[in-house]
Every structure is written in C-alpha cells, then in structure tokens.
Amino acid sequence: MMSDVILKGRAFKFGDDISTDLIIPGKYSHLRSNLPELAKHVMEDADPTFAKKVKPSDFIIAGNNFGIGSSREHAALVIKMAGVNAILAKSVGRIFFRNAINQGLPVLICDTNKIDAGDEIEVNLTKGEITDSTKGIKLSFSKIPKVMLDILSEGGLIPYINKYGDFII
Amino acid sequence: MGKTLSEKILSEKSGVDARAGDIVISPVDLVFVQDTTGPLTIRQFREVKHGRLANPRQIAIFLDHAIPSPNRQLSNDHQFLRRFAEETGCLIFEGGSGICHQLVAEMFANPGDIIVGADSHTVTAGGLGAFATGMGSSDIAVVFALGKTWFRVPASFKIEVSGKFQKWVGAKDLILHLIGALGADGAAYKALEFNGEAVTHMTISQRLTIANMAVEAGAKVGLFPSDSITKRYLAAQGRANKYRALHPDADADYERLIAINAAELEPMVAIPHTVDNVVPVHILTGTKIDQVFIGTCTNGRLEDLATAAVILKNKKSHPHVRLIVAPASRQVLTAAMKAGYIETLIGAGATLLPPGCAACLGVHQGVLGDNEACISTANRNFKGRMGNPEASIYLASPATAAASAITSEITDPRKIL
Numbered sequence: 001m002m003s004d005v006i007l008k009g010r011a012f013k014f015g016d017d018i019s020t021d022l023i024i025p026g027k028y029s030h031l032r033s034n035l036p037e038l039a040k041h042v043m044e045d046a047d048p049t050f051a052k053k054v055k056p057s058d059f060i061i062a063g064n065n066f067g068i069g070s071s072r073e074h075a076a077l078v079i080k081m082a083g084v085n086a087i088l089a090k091s092v093g094r095i096f097f098r099n100a101i102n103q104g105l106p107v108l109i110c111d112t113n114k115i116d117a118g119d120e121i122e123v124n125l126t127k128g129e130i131t132d133s134t135k136g137i138k139l140s141f142s143k144i145p146k147v148m149l150d151i152l153s154e155g156g157l158i159p160y161i162n163k164y165g166d167f168i169i
Numbered sequence: 170m171g172k173t174l175s176e177k178i179l180s181e182k183s184g185v186d187a188r189a190g191d192i193v194i195s196p197v198d199l200v201f202v203q204d205t206t207g208p209l210t211i212r213q214f215r216e217v218k219h220g221r222l223a224n225p226r227q228i229a230i231f232l233d234h235a236i237p238s239p240n241r242q243l244s245n246d247h248q249f250l251r252r253f254a255e256e257t258g259c260l261i262f263e264g265g266s267g268i269c270h271q272l273v274a275e276m277f278a279n280p281g282d283i284i285v286g287a288d289s290h291t292v293t294a295g296g297l298g299a300f301a302t303g304m305g306s307s308d309i310a311v312v313f314a315l316g317k318t319w320f321r322v323p324a325s326f327k328i329e330v331s332g333k334f335q336k337w338v339g340a341k342d343l344i345l346h347l348i349g350a351l352g353a354d355g356a357a358y359k360a361l362e363f364n365g366e367a368v369t370h371m372t373i374s375q376r377l378t379i380a381n382m383a384v385e386a387g388a389k390v391g392l393f394p395s396d397s398i399t400k401r402y403l404a405a406q407g408r409a410n411k412y413r414a415l416h417p418d419a420d421a422d423y424e425r426l427i428a429i430n431a432a433e434l435e436p437m438v439a440i441p442h443t444v445d446n447v448v449p450v451h452i453l454t455g456t457k458i459d460q461v462f463i464g465t466c467t468n469g470r471l472e473d474l475a476t477a478a479v480i481l482k483n484k485k486s487h488p489h490v491r492l493i494v495a496p497a498s499r500q501v502l503t504a505a506m507k508a509g510y511i512e513t514l515i516g517a518g519a520t521l522l523p524p525g526c527a528a529c530l531g532v533h534q535g536v537l538g539d540n541e542a543c544i545s546t547a548n549r550n551f552k553g554r555m556g557n558p559e560a561s562i563y564l565a566s567p568a569t570a571a572a573s574a575i576t577s578e579i580t581d582p583r584k585i586l
Contacts, residue, residue, distance in 0.1 A: 069551060093357075
C-alpha cells in the first residue's frame with residue numbers, strides 16, 4: 001500500500017485570466033533555450049515580485065482560466081522550476097493543464113475563493129482533499145483522468161513513457 | 170445515436186467507437202513544432218528512451234515566430250532546429266515560407282486528418298475538416314517518437330450559422346461575437362462544430378479564420394464539415410485526391426446548440442486585455458490608436474489583404490499611425506503582389522513584413538511603446554502580448570483595422586466606404 005502523497009506550503013494568490021503571456025511573455029523567447037535565465041522571469045507581467053518572493057513548496061492559487069493562451073510548455077516548466085508544489089485554480093487552459101501534468105506539476109480544479117494569500121495549504125493528492133489550515137476549511141478537487149494521474153505519479157510524461165513504452169489506458 | 174464530426178474522426182483513427190468523454194489513443198497524420206516551441210520539444214524527445222522519429226515525413230518544423238532572427242539566441246535556436254532536421258530527415262520550412270498554420274492548410278491538412286502541433290492555434294486546420302489541436306512540448310515529443318497520442322473525446326457545441334454577412338462584416342466578426350458570448354473558457358475542452366446555411370457559402374479563408382480562434386473560447390478544436398468549397402481549395406493546392414466528404418450525423422448528440430444569424434452581426438472588436446471582452450465597433454468610436462497590424466494566422470490571407478487594399482485604395486494611413494502588414498505565407502504574398510494589393514497597401518503607407526508571425530507575439534517587428542494602442546487582426550490581446558504590458562491591443566477584422574488606419578481611431582469600416 002502506497003502512502004498518501006501530501007503537499008504542504010503557503011498560498012500565493014492570483015486573479016482570473018493569468019495567460020501564458022503573463023506567466024512567461026513572448027518577449028523572452030530568446031531565453032527559451034536558457035531555462036535558468038528564463039525562470040527568473042516567472043509570472044513577471046502578473047506580479048513582478050513573484051520570482052523573488054516565491055519559495056519551494058508554495059502553492060499558486062488562481063481564479064478562472066489560469067494558463068490560457070499559448071501552448072508554450074515553458075510556462076508550466078518555469079513554475080515547476082520555482083519549486084511550486086501545485087496550482088489550485090477554478091479553471092485552467094486546456095493545453096496548460098496537460099503541460100503541467102506532463103511536467104509532473106499537479107493542477108487541481110477547486111473553488112479557490114475562500115483561500116487568501118499567505119494561508120497554509122495542505123493537499124492530499126491520494127485522497128483528493130485540500131485543507132486550508134489557516135482557515136480550518138476543507139475543499140475537494142475535480143477528478144483527474146486516470147492516464148493523467150499515472151503520468152503525474154511517474155513525475156511527468158517522459159518518465160511515464162520511458163517506464164511503460166506506450167500510453168496505458 | 171449518430172456521431173459528431175469529432176467523434177467520427179476520432180473513432181475512425183483510433184479504431185474504437187469513440188464517444189464524448191472517452192479517452193482514446195490515436196495515430197496522427199501530421200505533427201509539427203515552430204521555432205519557439207521546437208527546441209524544448211527536441212530536447213524532450215531526446216530524453217525518450219530509444220527515441221527515433223516514428224515517421225520523419227509526417228513531422229514538420231516551421232521557422233515563423235522569430236524570422237529573420239532578431240537576436241543571437243534565437244539564431245542559435247534556429248541552427249539547432251535545422252541541424253535536427255538534417256540529422257533526422259524530418260521536414261523543415263525556412264523563415265519566409267510562412268506561418269505554420271497557413272502552411273499546414275496550404276500543404277497538409279485534409280478532411281478527417283488528425284493534426285497536432287506545439288502551438289495553440291493548430292486548431293486552424295479545422296477549417297478544412299481536420300481534427301487539429303495544440304499541445305505542449307512533452308506531448309509533441311512523445312508523438313515524434315510514437316506517432317500517436319491520447320485524446321479525451323470532446324463533447325461538441327453545434328454552432329448553426331444562418332443568414333448573409335452585411336458588407337464589411339465577416340468571419341472575424343462572427344468568431345469574436347461567439348467568443349464574447351461563450352467567454353474565454355465557455356467552450357473549455359469542447360469541440361466547436363460549425364454548421365448551417367451560411368457555412369456552406371464560406372470560403373476556406375473564412376473557415377480558417379473562425380477555426381483559428383476556437384481556442385480563444387477554450388475549445389480543443391473548431392471543426393467544419395467538408396464540401397465542394399473544400400474540394401476546390403484542395404484541388405487548387407494540388408491535393409484533389411485528398412478530398413472526402415465528411416459531415417456529422419444528422420442525429421449526433423450535441424452538448425449545446427448556438428444559433429447565429431450572420432446578417433445581424435456588426436463589426437466586432439475585442440478590447441484589452443482578454444479576447445472575450447467583445448463589443449460592437451461603434452462603442453469604441455474615437456478610441457485613438459498608434460499602430461495597425463494586418464496579418465497573422467487569423468487574418469493574413471489573400472482575402473484579408475484584398476479587403477485591406479480595397480479600403481486603403483487611393484488613401485493614406487494617418488500620419489500618427491504605423492501600418493504594418495505581414496502576409497501569412499509566401500504563396501499569399503506572391504498572389505497579393507500579382508493582384509496589386511501589396512502595391513496599394515505600400516502606397517497607403519504600409520510597412521511590409523516578411524511572411525511570418527511578425528508583431529503578434531511581442532518578439533520583434535512592431536513591439537508597442539508604453540501607453541500605446543494597436544488595432545490588430547491577430548487572435549490574442551492579452552496584457553504584454555505585443556511585448557509591453559503597458560500597451561493595449563484591440564482585435565478586429567482586416568476591414569476594421571484598415572479603416573482605423575485611415576482615421577487613427579477605431580473606425581467602423583462601413584463609414585469609410
């Protein structure tokens with residue numbers, strides 16, 4: 001029996017419509033083959049102080065449409081590189097959702113209204129529970145398709161394919 | 170129960186009875202990257218164990234987002250992509266050939282095909298009846314290696330279009346209106362399937378414009394049935410043998426039905442900073458603009474340049490406006506030169522850019538200054554999109570953009586001619 005996968009950290013709050021252009025703008029296209037440099041600009045046009053303030057294990061808490069726009073996987077990658085534990089949002093862009101899971105970065109769809117910046121968050125991925133310890137409330141998140149859970153549990157799509165050699169559905 | 174177009178294509182390709190909500194594995198007919206997503210895709214492909222290209226002739230690299238290269242880092246990325254193509258024998262299209270989605274339409278997309286690309290506007294090929302969708306670099310890297318991927322079969326919205334467009338109102342106004350009605354996530358994970366009397370009269374250029382922006386309502390695909398117009402287009406592109414009639418079943422199950430009367434549409438504009446923030450043009454009368462951008466995978470085709478040329482014929486763009494024009498492909502540019510559109514546009518004061526993405530994504534060729542406003546025929550007006558978060562982007566049709574170039578204010582094209 002595998003033990004529950006539990007993530008703990010602090011909430012970093014964003015609003016609605018955080019597009020991939022805000023997460024990592026096209027103007028930094030020249031840094032896309034230099035990921036450590038690119039990562040310094042994570043979320044820059046949404047919150048210029050984010051890259052300096054974010055700590056490993058923090059959560060990004062967002063409203064509707066997080067990650068809409070471009071297919072650039074760099075958006076999920078730089079968030080992962082910042083050490084973010086998971087993204088909790090009311091809704092996410094379809095391509096970003098796949099990209100984040102493919103990078104091993106959990107994206108959980110839930111009602112984020114009650115979570116405030118700085119709240120202590122605990123996520124039990126196995127049980128599907130989110131706890132805001134600061135507020136003392138529990139939230140549930142939408143079910144993730146099995147193929148994506150399997151990809152997530154291998155740490156991303158490439159390790160998944162290297163393990164199974166194919167998609168297992 | 171019959172099938173939607175999405176269910177039909179995914180059933181045929183995956184070999185199972187695919188219904189909305191199912192997860193299927195399907196081979197793909199074409200997989201591609203462009204110059205800003207390609208390098209990461211290739212690095213990830215190289216991490217796949219025993220990674221060989223499944224089929225090099227069904228894999229394409231397009232250099233379009235940053236061409237000619239504005240800096241040394243992107244030049245090095247281009248070198249990296251060229252070298253990969255040389256080593257593997259996959260297809261590569263050099264800078265100046267055109268925007269990936271336009272070239273996919275001109276050279277590859279056929280009714281019933283499945284196409285995936287590392288670019289969100291891959292949906293454009295739905296205008297030709299191809300199930301085409303954007304993915305990120307990891308997914309595309311795995312398609313490079315396996316020649317297939319997994320899909321969740323989308324539920325479909327049926328968009329029933331009746332009536333005839335008023336003069337100077339067209340495909341762009343229709344899709345902006347629809348995105349405004351649906352919202353940016355109103356069709357998340359869904360297929361938008363276009364049908365109705367008006368669709369049977371739409372040119373391929375118009376269908377590509379509409380399919381291109383399906384993703385701006387969150388949709389996975391924007392799909393058109395194929396017909397005699399598709400057949401003529403494929404024949405003109407040297408692919409007459411690739412035509413097949415493809416329609417949804419009459420008793421297909423749709424999650425939602427949306428009726429649009431094209432005759433009731435006005436010229437529409439998406440205002441900063443989201444694509445679903447759509448208003449009729451008259452609301453914006455008097456809004457000053459500094460730059461007009463006509464081009465992109467949404468509206469850089471021959472018909473779009475023709476529209477702009479008719480409006481700008483014997484006129485000048487306003488001295489306070491920079492008018493920039495980027496044809497979507499070399500084929501479009503050549504045809505526009507022969508038809509005299511390029512001469513007209515340059516005569517009106519336009520700066521001509523090479524076929525490619527140009528100013529759309531803020532890399533180069535038209536980055537906006539602080540507090541500037543641009544009216545653009547592109548598909549995104551997100552904050553920072555054109556290289557500056559302190560600038561504003563308004564999205565509109567080529568007709569509205571061209572009319573606005575004359576006045577330096579957002580202008581209803583029906584008032585100019």
